[in-house]
Amino acid sequence: MGYNPSEIETKWQTKWSEQQAFEPKEDTTLKKKYILSMFPFPSGRLHMGHVRNYSIGDAMARYYRKQNYNVLHPIGWDAFGMPAENAAIKHGRHPKDWTYSNIAYMRKELNSLGLSFSETREFATCDELYTKWEQEFIIKMFEEKLLYRESTTVNWCESCHTVLANEQVEEGCCWRCDNEVELKEMPGYYLDIKKYSDELLDDLKLLNGKWPSQVQSMQSNWIGKSQGLEFSFKFSDTSKEKLDDKFEGFEVFTTRADTVYGVTYTALAPEHPIVKALIRNSLIDIDIAEKITAMGNMTEIERAKADKEGYDLGLTVIHPLTGEEIPVWTANFVLASYGGGAVMSVPTHDERDFEFATKYELPLKYVISGDLESEALAPKKVYIGEGKLINSQKFNGMKNSEAKSAIIELFEEKNLGKGTTNYKLRNWGISRQRYWGAPIPFVHCDDCGLVPENVENLPIALPEDVEITGEGNPLANHPIWSKCACPKCGCEAKRETDTLDTFVQSSWYQFRYATNPKKWNSCGIDKEDVNYWLGVDQYIGGIEHAILHLLYARFFTKALRDLGFIENIKEPFENLLTQGMVLMDGSKMSKSKGNTIDPDSLIEKYGADTARLFTLFAAPPQKELEWNDSAVEGAFRFIKKLYDRRKKVSSNSKPIIDHASLNKEEKLARVKVYEALKKSVDVYEKTFAFNTLIASCMEALNALDKQENKQVWTEGLYIITHLLEPIIPHVCAELSEELFESKNLIGGKIEILEEVFVQDTITLGVAVNGKRRAEIEVDAGASKEEIIQQAKASISKWLEGKNVVKEILVPKKMVNLVVK
RNA sequence: GCGGAUGUGGUGAAAUUGGUAUACACGCCAGACUUAGGAUCUGGUGCUUUACGGCGUGGAGGUUCGAGUCCUCUCAUCCGCACCA
Incomplete structure (x- = not known):
């Protein structure tokens, strides 16, 4: 039977979902890890950047889950924003309908990648329940003078028909549509991020060594003290x-x-x-x-x-x-x-x-x-x-x-x-003159002025019956929506028709995930849950958010803390990994260039495991990833080979092997297997250089192939499938179940047997004046004198008529002879 | 201009504390098996030289028995900010 990815993957995806295998546990005495990949905008289809982002995060989540951590690995949808309205204009679909059907489709795509997300904690930021709590925060910010309304010169994008924050203007153009930004005098709502300038700057130091220095310096420049x-x-x-x-x-x-x-x-x-x-x-x-x-x-x-x-x-x-x-x-x-x-x-x-x-x-x-x-x-x-x-x-x-x-x-x-x-930093303008966003919960009253909505009336939801033409603000054009009673005096008043910048939603979603869904109706953020889960132990996303989202989320965290919604948290994201872009022929994959690879067809042809393996093998996650069709084939070939070697396994648990009795090839195979095991801890916990771990596993499999000992094979596959499970979970789960009753995928780390690394003989390089000239094999117990003797013999021709003035022995590595 | 990175084979990339540069993979070459293959397997593959050798981590110096790794200078590329007083 050959390797059939779709059969294996469907089987395991179904099983995982039925078992609710990826739900975090409620026991807060357990050691925890919060692994978060930046949530996607529901544009309609996944692209390779998503595949990369979620493959990285999933490998980490699965690793820690296997190490018996309580893992929170959530996903949701950054669902408000312009494209939904553009789709409405272009295809006549309601933004809500467009958004939720995109979510349904993309959820299926994520499933087909076998990503280990919590299903119960999923939400979309356009859910009214999410809006409700966000509006409460906004009102509280107004009460605490952290939010104000003012008329001033703003950046206006005529094509998006809305105001933009300074962070959303790139080289004078709109970050989303690239249209040139105009200056315009108009009223809007602002968050006083400047109040936090010093704290935002100073706390960057807390992230030293944990965030890429580039992101730190970009934020520091942006604050511009x-x-x-x-x-x-x-x-x-x-x-x-x-x-x-x-x-x-x-x-x-x-x-x-x-x-x-x-x-x-x-x-x-x-x-x-x-x-x-x-x-x-x-x-x-x-x-x-x-x-x-x-x-x-x-x-x-x-x-x-x-x-x-x-x-x-x-x-x-x-x-x-x-x-x-x-x-x-x-x-x-x-x-x-x-x-x-x-x-x-x-x-x-x-x-x-x-x-x-x-x-x-x-x-x-x-x-x-x-x-x-x-x-x-x-x-x-x-x-x-x-x-x-x-x-x-x-x-x-x-x-x-x-x-x-x-x-x-x-x-x-x-x-x-x-x-x-x-400071160069300016206050964050959060008004958008668009429909598909969270309404700003204020009311304009002729007598009382600007009045926040009563909290018990929240959420202020969007009207469904709107006409979206691209001309003007659909909320302002709605015949009755903005008519309301003043929350203070009860007189007829006018509801605010601006909506919130979508970056407001992504500024607190990390706390919403951490809040137990059972409490989602009763509060926006649960302090205790947040105390347990935050900070995010590993955050993964693109560098394009270095200033925008990451600065806003840091600000929001500090503001919510001062407003009493959370406590004890200085920084939301403890560790940050900025993944590189996925490139094709040296440039970013994009629809307009027509150089995209569709994840669906990739999965259909090779399976999710191959897609994930290629993504993590072709480059370290921080670097750009150049697409290469034949390298994908290579990844597929490796998985096929791994699957095929299940025939070599002779028992259903990890055998105890008498290392001394093995021949040279068998010993070498064990060395390679245990080297990979040793490397894995560093890779999964520190460097994230998955490419090198995969390479080590390939080396191990190559070395196993050069010998026939069934015990060595059994042990080798027991460990390799254990190591690769976070990366290629379906095929490893399948092999592990078939061969080892899944024992190697539970119960923490596999012990590293140091005896495997003990060698009878050691190969040393011999250099003359630092130049490598020969190689010798010496007994492991050989004395320095014996080794030097042997080394001299091996390079006798370089010594003719010369004196050795210095002998340097680097244990287990090399000998250097200095001659004159 | 300011700030941050990055330069290693034909390509993607490896290389604890300085210790045998190029692991692993792709590509290429040769061979095997095939009616055939873009399938599979085996072997080879830094450059140069008939060979002995020589040269090789952007470039030039330096420290060291020994430098991809440390120091100084320099070049190139990429990214971010940019008339911020």
């Missing part, structure tokens, strides 16, 4: 007058307090309120005002590409230390969103300021001198390096690195400014 000096420039009297005494001055932020004496102009963002006031009051020429407005309307990406541009505002400020009168400009390189939208400019020691000053012939003043006089004072050059201060009153001669804090101190002493910290 920088320390410096904040102070204000006061307007000169004439300027103040010009502004009708409405403005005293403006605040600036600098990380280069050491260059403060070199300021020769200041610059405001085109959107700065002072600039706007000047325009509004016609204090600037009409054509220049138009140009400034145009500058302000450019997106950040356009501005980054544009040449430096700016206009003298005809205002002056007084330098707080020198009393000099300094001109005020507006410039396109000043960002409204950072550091108060205003800068002090030191063209001599800042490249950007220099470029601007050169273009508009603004004055230069050097305040740092390098070691070489010429370096610092070469006319019309910018000097970025270290040096000593000049032209800086009492700080002259001080090293600029020291002057930074000294000057900040002076500002603080004189009450002119203070040392401060700035």
Whole structure:
């Protein structure tokens, strides 16, 4: 009988499901592992990236389950989002119907891969029960001032017809549809993630060695903490007058307090309120005002590409230390969103300021001198390096690195400014003007203002009878849905029609899985369950979420902790593995390129075990995986061979073998088998280099093939099927049941017999001056002298007319003879 | 520009604390069995040389008896952020 994957796999999948084999136990005294792969969006079909993601996680889950851990290995559906609405527009299907039928199909696909997910903990984020608790969190966040509503400039994607968070804008374009993002002023809801800037940054250290350093550094850059000096420039009297005494001055932020004496102009963002006031009051020429407005309307990406541009505002400020009168400009390189939208400019020691000053012939003043006089004072050059201060009153001669804090101190002493910290991170805009999302549970009342919905009315569910055309917000267009009574005063009010960003759902799903499903009706997150299961011992997913999801989920964890929904948890994901992409001909598999492999047809042709084996064998999980048809054949061939060798097994349990009585090939086979066993612990618990474990098992099988001892064969297959079960579970379960009554798949680790590694003779390399020249075989008990003797004999021709000046013996490895 | 990685055969990739570089697999070559095979099995396969040898982990140095591994410099590629004051 040949290897028939579909028969074997169907049999075991049915059995596992009937036995509820993968449900976590409720006994919280058991040692636990929480293995989590990022949940999929129910797009319709699995792709190879999913296969890889879940094969990695499943191998870990199955490994720990076999080691008698209580394992939580859940799956669910990140089910809200644009594509469901797009499908509705394109195929006239209701998003809900589209989503749930996709889930049903993809659940079948996951099943066909033999993944060991809990069935009872599965949910979709669009389930009303999930929405209900999420809305409760949102209301609590509002009450605790962690959530607010404000009208401001936002990123707008016209093609998705919605607002995007900063994290969802990639190079000026929408992360989902790649359409260029526009700026738009509109109201929206924001989560105060900035409040957690320092904690989010500092706690990255807790993840050292547990998260890829790349992800840590990406998050750290994104938070973008920088320390410096904040102070204000006061307007000169004439300027103040010009502004009708409405403005005293403006605040600036600098990380280069050491260059403060070199300021020769200041610059405001085109959107700065002072600039706007000047325009509004016609204090600037009409054509220049138009140009400034145009500058302000450019997106950040356009501005980054544009040449430096700016206009003298005809205002002056007084330098707080020198009393000099300094001109005020507006410039396109000043960002409204950072550091108060205003800068002090030191063209001599800042490249950007220099470029601007050169273009508009603004004055230069050097305040740092390098070691070489010429370096610092070469006319019309910018000097970025270290040096000593000049032209800086009492700080002259001080090293600029020291002057930074000294000057900040002076500002603080004189009450002119203070040392401060700035962040690039901006608050998380969570409003989306779309239908297929969780409604934001607030009500607008003419009398009471913004009022949260009463918790007992939750969930605020989506109306089913909507028309989805792609034009406008379907919730806002619904004839009656938004009509409601104010929860506070009972008067007629209007329900909020924005929905929540889908990243809100994925920010707390790890706690929902951990909550026992029996409690799902009564609470969103159960503290005790979460205390037992969290943190996630291993999280697995794509690097594309390095900032987005992983930052939001970290923030949410800290926020939920402060709101009292969870406790004792600093970080949700203890260990993170970012898997590489699946490539075809060097580029990412994608529908538009037509270079996809359909997992279904792969499974149909070779079986799930081959798909899983190839995925884990072709590359380490962290690296990119290049698709290769013949390598898939190779994986299939190995499984067939393994299955075929069941004929070699002669007893149904692990035999006790008299190692000394074996011949050379038999001993070698045992060595290879036990080497694989030894390696497995490291691979499953630390390195996740499944490719090397599989290679070791292949070596072991090759070595077994070179001998005929039935006991050695029996022991070998007992161990190999034990080791590979997490990777190719169906064929191993089948073999184990048939040959060993499944004994090798239960009951923890198999003992490593060290006696197997004890050898009678040892092969050593012999090197002369570090260059390998020969190989010798010595008795295991041979003394150093005997070995050196033998080594010299083996390389006698290299010793002619030379003296051995040093003899180095590396036990069990090699001999190095140094000759002259 | 800033930050993070990665460079090893024809290809995917291995290689505790520095200790016989290229395990395992794919591909290729040769052979066996076949009417035939893209099936299966066996053997070979870093480059170079008739051979002895020589050369080989992006490049150049260094430390060491010994370096893919450690140090310095450098080149290339990839990823993230990017006018952040």
